[in-house]
Amino acid sequence: MTTPPLLALDSIEVVYDGIVAALHGVTLEVPAGGIVALLGANGAGKSTTLKAASGLLAAERGKVVAGSVSFRGAPVRARGPVQLVREGLVQVLEGRHCFPHLTVEENLATGAFARRPSASDLRQSIERVLERFPRLRERRRAAAGHLSGGEQQMLALGRALIARPTLVLLDEPSMGLAPKVVEEMFTLVRTLHETEGMSFLLAEQNAAAALAVANTAYVLENGRVVAGGTVADIRARVDVRDLYLGGTGTGRTRFRARSEAPPPAT
Amino acid sequence: MSFFLEVLIGGLLAGVMYSMVAIGFVLIYKASGVFNFAQGAMVLFAALTFVSITERGVPFALALVITLAAMFALAIAVERAVLRPLVNAPPLSLFLATLGLAYVLEGLAQTVWGTQVHGLDLGISDAPIGAGAVSVSRFDLFAAATAASLVGGLGALFRWTRAGVALRAVADDPLAAIAVGIDLRRLWAIVWGAAGVVALVAGLLWGARVGVQFSLSLVVLKALPVLIIGGFSSIAGAIAGGLVVGASEKLAEVYVGPLVNGGIETWFPYVLALGFLLVKPAGLFGERSIERV
Ligand SMILES: Nc1ncnc2c1ncn2[C@@H]1O[C@H](COP(=O)(O)OP(=O)(O)OP(=O)(O)O)[C@@H](O)[C@H]1O
Ligand SMILES: [Mg+2]
Numbered sequence: 001m002t003t004p005p006l007l008a009l010d011s012i013e014v015v016y017d018g019i020v021a022a023l024h025g026v027t028l029e030v031p032a033g034g035i036v037a038l039l040g041a042n043g044a045g046k047s048t049t050l051k052a053a054s055g056l057l058a059a060e061r062g063k064v065v066a067g068s069v070s071f072r073g074a075p076v077r078a079r080g081p082v083q084l085v086r087e088g089l090v091q092v093l094e095g096r097h098c099f100p101h102l103t104v105e106e107n108l109a110t111g112a113f114a115r116r117p118s119a120s121d122l123r124q125s126i127e128r129v130l131e132r133f134p135r136l137r138e139r140r141r142a143a144a145g146h147l148s149g150g151e152q153q154m155l156a157l158g159r160a161l162i163a164r165p166t167l168v169l170l171d172e173p174s175m176g177l178a179p180k181v182v183e184e185m186f187t188l189v190r191t192l193h194e195t196e197g198m199s200f201l202l203a204e205q206n207a208a209a210a211l212a213v214a215n216t217a218y219v220l221e222n223g224r225v226v227a228g229g230t231v232a233d234i235r236a237r238v239d240v241r242d243l244y245l246g247g248t249g250t251g252r253t254r255f256r257a258r259s260e261a262p263p264p265a266t
Numbered sequence: 267m268s269f270f271l272e273v274l275i276g277g278l279l280a281g282v283m284y285s286m287v288a289i290g291f292v293l294i295y296k297a298s299g300v301f302n303f304a305q306g307a308m309v310l311f312a313a314l315t316f317v318s319i320t321e322r323g324v325p326f327a328l329a330l331v332i333t334l335a336a337m338f339a340l341a342i343a344v345e346r347a348v349l350r351p352l353v354n355a356p357p358l359s360l361f362l363a364t365l366g367l368a369y370v371l372e373g374l375a376q377t378v379w380g381t382q383v384h385g386l387d388l389g390i391s392d393a394p395i396g397a398g399a400v401s402v403s404r405f406d407l408f409a410a411a412t413a414a415s416l417v418g419g420l421g422a423l424f425r426w427t428r429a430g431v432a433l434r435a436v437a438d439d440p441l442a443a444i445a446v447g448i449d450l451r452r453l454w455a456i457v458w459g460a461a462g463v464v465a466l467v468a469g470l471l472w473g474a475r476v477g478v479q480f481s482l483s484l485v486v487l488k489a490l491p492v493l494i495i496g497g498f499s500s501i502a503g504a505i506a507g508g509l510v511v512g513a514s515e516k517l518a519e520v521y522v523g524p525l526v527n528g529g530i531e532t533w534f535p536y537v538l539a540l541g542f543l544l545v546k547p548a549g550l551f552g553e554r555s556i557e558r559v
Contacts, residue, residue, distance in 0.1 A: 059444050061354055085447030097442035099435045110435045113428060114447030159446055 004073045005029035006167050006199050007053055007089070012067035014048050014057065014223075022048045023223040025067065030167060030201050035193055037210035037231070038203045040220035046203035047094050049220065050169040053201070054091035055081040071167070085114040088166035094175065094203070096156040100145030104136050104155060107144050111159035129158040132188070150181035157188070167199045168192075174206040182206065186213050211235065272400050273520050274513055279402065279410040281512020283471060286413040287485050288492040288504035289420055290464035293457040295498045296437040297450075298349065300360040306486030307371035308462060312337055313469025313478045317386050318379040330466075337462030340371075345455045353450075372483055384478040388470065409471040416467055420460060421501050429456050437499055491539035497549025506550050511535045 007030040014023040023045050030036045040046050051057045052064050055076055069076045071089050079087070090111075099107050108126050117125060130137040133154045139147060144155055153173055160168055170189070174182040190213050192198045204210035211217060217234045219227040227237055287305070294302040316333040320326060348363050390408045394401040424430035432453055436443040444450065472482055488511075496507025515538075519531040542549065 054445065056441065056445055059354055059441055081444050082447050082449045090447070091445050093442060093445055097439050097445070099438040099442060101438050102431065102434055106431050106435075109428070109431060110443070110448060111446045113432060114449070163447060 003032060006032045006034070006072060007201065008068075008070050009049065009053065010068045010070075012049075012052055012069060013065050014045075014052055014062055015065050016048075016060065016062045018061075018063075021223065022062070023052070026052075026220070026223070026225055027067075028218050028225060028228065030199055031216075032166075033193075033197055033199055034216060035189065035200045035202065035214045037207070037214035037217040038201060038220060039205070039207045039210065039217060039234075040203075041205065043222075044220040045223040046220055047171055048223075050091055050171050050201065050203055054089060054169055055079065055084050056091060082114055085163050085165075088164065089169070090160040090163050090165040090167075091169040092156050092160045092171060092173070094171035096149075096152040098144035098147070098152045098155050098159070101143055104140045104142055104144055104147070107155055108136075108159050108162050111162035114163060125162050125164075129162050132161075133158055149176050150178070150184075153177060153181070153185060157185070161192070165198065167201065169201045169203075171203045172205065173202070174204060174209055182209055186210075189213055268400050270517075272402070273516050275400065275402055276406065277513035277516030278509055279406045279512070280516065281509040282410040282413045282417070283468065283508070284488055284492045284511050285505045285508025286417050286464055287468050288489050288496065288508050289417060289501055290461040290468075291489055291493055292499065292501055292504045293420070293424065293433070293460050295493075296433050297453055297457045298360060299357050299437075299440075300364060301493075301498070302461065303361065303364040303486060304367040304371060305461060305465065305489065306483035307368040307375075308337070308340070308465035309469040309472070309485050310478075310480065310483040311340070311371045311375040311469075312462065312466035313386070313473040313482055314375045314379045314384070316466070316470060317384040317473065317478045321384065333466055334463065337466055338459050341458035341462050342455050344458050345451060349454050350451065368483070368486075372480070376480070381480070384473075386470065386473040386478050388474045390474075405474070409475075412467060412471060416464065417505055420464070421505070423460075424501060429453065433457065488535070491535035493549070494539040495542045495549060497551045500549070500551035503549050503551030510550075511538065514538055 009026055009028050011025045011027050012023055013021065013025055015021050026045070026049055028036070028038070028049070038046050038049060048057070048062065051060065051062065053069055053071070053076065057063060064077075071084065072087065076084060099110065102110070105126055108129055109122060112122050112125050130140065135151055136154055136158060139151065144152060147155060157168075157170070157173070173185045173189075177185070186209055189200055189202070193200065193213075202210050202214060211231050211234065214231050216230055217228070218225050219234065227234060287309070290305050290308075291302055294300065294305075312333055315336055316329055319332060320329045324332070344367065348367060349360075352360055352363055390405045392403050392405045395404050395407070396402075424433055432443070432448045435446075435448060436450065436453060468485060469478070469482060472485065476482075492504065492507040492511050494507075495510055496503030496505070515531045515534045518534045519528070523530045
């Protein structure tokens with residue numbers, strides 16, 4: 001018997017506003033200690049998938065109407081975002097979403113509130129995150145709204161790290177960033193994975209960058225998983241290469257909608 | 267000159283009270299983006315509860331504690347019964363909910379405690395005390411000092427505590443606040459509790475002046491221009507707005523009033539607020555959005 005996955009989505013269907021169907025039976029899992037890439041074009045349903053896992057759907061008037069989501073073997077349904085953060089599941093939203101009028105330090109502090117740290121614990125946690133991000137340390141008293149895009153992305157990740165997560169749901173960390181900063185972000189993901197054993201579910205349109213750090217990957221299209229497997233498998237798929245990896249193949253065929261078996265848990 | 271000063275000071279003293287009431291609104295506005303129409307009803311509810319139990323022989327201090335407890339219980343009940351079910355509803359639904367809450371509270375208070383006007387004596391005389399040629403009422407001074415300490419206390423509380431940081435975070439970006447694990451329910455209970463304390467203090471101070479009666483719930487109408495002038499989402503703005511409204515309405519009453527047969531005080535703040543809407547729609551201290559280019 002293998003250990004259960006850290007996060008498992010089983011044929012979930014998501015509807016917004018009671019009518020707009022965004023996901024049609026998405027099944028995927030993140031093994032403990034895994035980095036999983038979730039690829040797909042605009043509107044494919046990547047963000048929706050992450051929000052279904054973190055309990056943020058309700059705040060967007062979305063709902064998981066079928067299937068199940070479980071974190072550490074128990075359904076997330078009854079837990080709510082605050083409880084999930086406490087248990088180590090944190091989402092970094094697409095577009096960073098730093099608190100613009102709060103200072104860098106205050107932004108970081110908010111990430112720790114859920115676990116109710118003592119004052120000294122909070123101070124130390126902030127220091128530890130600042131050690132990872134020297135540029136944030138320089139600007140620790142600046143309002144987050146005045147940081148550059150790259151700095152804000154660092155801050156958003158730092159704010160998640162301060163909650164001491166076991167699984168981070170990272171939504172398009174590369175969005176709008178210079179290639180060098182993107183590289184820095186993904187290097188950091190790899191470091192956190194190797195040194196802290198942190199797991200990641202990484203939604204990305206920048207497939208090349210995401211596949212460079214991931215172990216397994218899924219491809220979403222129109223709310224369905226159209227491919228899933230190890231990174232090597234995904235790279236080998238001609239159709240995926242054409243659509244998402246900047247391949248030069250001529251066959252620009254769309255994926256046929258079909259469900260894929262999840263990759264074998266290793 | 268001393269007459270001018272006297273009017274100005276009287277206005278500022280009244281203004282501190284407006285500031286205090288406005289802070290109750292600002293806290294709730296920051297936490298849930300809604301103008302809490304029930305704030306005035308909470309003032310009435312608090313004052314009526316307090317006088318009714320003192321009239322039944324409960325000593326002052328104990329009555330204060332009981333009423334405070336009632337206001338906190340109310341805060342928790344509101345969070346459970348009104349806010350939680352409406353968690354992701356649009357702001358208009360929330361506003362209508364506070365409107366409904368206002369009627370429920372007014373009705374409840376008057377059903378339980380009756381509709382007659384109650385006198386309330388806080389034991390502070392209205393005798394004038396003076397410095398040089400300027401004199402002000404002892405009671406007004408006491409009321410303003412009480413309101414100022416409450417304003418200062420709440421300001422400090424929401425400036426430097428975690429609840430304060432959380433409150434500003436929610437005001438900035440509610441979705442991100444949920445994502446990082448800020449407990450919105452707890453925060454709502456805290457701000458409604460604080461609004462309850464404000465309501466109680468305002469109810470007692472105003473109640474002692476004009477009697478505890480239905481008209482207390484109309485402070486909500488006084489707060490609106492204060493909020494427009496100061497900015498809905500700023501505690502500093504509520505303080506400044508209250509002082510501006512207090513001072514200007516009294517000065518206008520005294521100096522402009524006679525030209526138009528008086529009665530200016532009741533509507534002047536609205537005219538002023540209208541002016542501000544045209545010139546500075548976000549209010550004196552309204553949050554500027556930080557735009558990077
Ligand atoms: N709050 C919402 N209300 C209604 N529909 C929504 C909402 N959020 C997303 N959708 C719809 O759900 C579908 C999936 O959107 P989602 O944001 O998950 O895609 P995505 O893969 O993250 O896209 P992108 O790469 O542009 O971020 C889209 O059709 C979108 O229009
Ligand atoms: Mg997205």
